[in-house]
Amino acid sequence: MTSARRDPAIRTILMPKDTNAAGSIFGGIILSYIDLAAVVEAQKLNPRPRFVTVAMDQIVFHEPVFVGDLVSFYTKLVKVGRTSVTVDVDVVAQRRHDPSQEVQVTEARVVYVAVDEDRRPIPIQSVGE
Ligand SMILES: CC(C)(COP(=O)(O)OP(=O)(O)OC[C@H]1O[C@@H](n2cnc3c(N)ncnc32)[C@H](O)[C@@H]1OP(=O)(O)O)[C@@H](O)C(=O)NCCC(=O)NCCS
Incomplete structure (x- = not known):
C-alpha cells in the first residue's frame, strides 16, 4: 500500500533542536516518535490498559x-x-526542498505489553470486559 492511501499514526516536522552532530535528525528522536506511533496502533485494540x-x-x-x-x-x-502486541512502523519523509520526493527513511518493529497498576502483564482482550 502506498503511503498516499493511508493515514499516518503521527505526522510531524522536526526542528533544529532535534539534530545530531552531523546535522541530520538524531536517531533517538525518530525512535521516540516510532514508540508513540506504535502505541497509537496498539490502543486501537483496547484503549483501557x-x-x-x-x-x-x-x-x-x-x-x-x-x-x-x-x-x-x-x-x-x-x-x-x-498480553503483547507487535506493531511495524514505517517512517516516510517528504523533503522540505522537494515535496514531490517521499523517502522511506526508517523502519522498526515494536512490541508492547499490557500491564496492570502493579506493572504486571495482563491479557489485552479481558481488560474492560
Ligand atoms: C513488559 C514487562 C512487564 C514484561 O514482563 P515479563 O516478566 O517479561 O512478562 P512475560 O514473560 O509474562 O511476557 C509478557 C509478554 O511479553 C512478551 N515479551 C517479553 N519479552 C519480550 C521480548 N524481549 N520481545 C518480545 N516480546 C517479549 C512475551 O512473549 C509475552 O507475550 P504474550 O503474553 O503475548 O505471549 C517487563 O519486562 C517490564 O516492565 N519492562 C519494562 C517496560 C518499560 O518500562 N518500558 C518503557 C521503556 S523503559
Whole structure:
C-alpha cells in the first residue's frame, strides 16, 4: 500500500533542536516518535490498559531525515498475543526542498505489553470486559 492511501499514526516536522552532530535528525528522536506511533496502533485494540514497550527490533535507518522534512509514521498491526502486541512502523519523509520526493527513511518493529497498576502483564482482550 502506498503511503498516499493511508493515514499516518503521527505526522510531524522536526526542528533544529532535534539534530545530531552531523546535522541530520538524531536517531533517538525518530525512535521516540516510532514508540508513540506504535502505541497509537496498539490502543486501537483496547484503549483501557496501559501499554509499555518491551522490545524494539529490526530498526533500520535507511536514509537521513533533515530539519523541515514532513515526517509520517505509518503503523501496521503484526501480531496480537495474550498480553503483547507487535506493531511495524514505517517512517516516510517528504523533503522540505522537494515535496514531490517521499523517502522511506526508517523502519522498526515494536512490541508492547499490557500491564496492570502493579506493572504486571495482563491479557489485552479481558481488560474492560
Ligand atoms: C513488559 C514487562 C512487564 C514484561 O514482563 P515479563 O516478566 O517479561 O512478562 P512475560 O514473560 O509474562 O511476557 C509478557 C509478554 O511479553 C512478551 N515479551 C517479553 N519479552 C519480550 C521480548 N524481549 N520481545 C518480545 N516480546 C517479549 C512475551 O512473549 C509475552 O507475550 P504474550 O503474553 O503475548 O505471549 C517487563 O519486562 C517490564 O516492565 N519492562 C519494562 C517496560 C518499560 O518500562 N518500558 C518503557 C521503556 S523503559
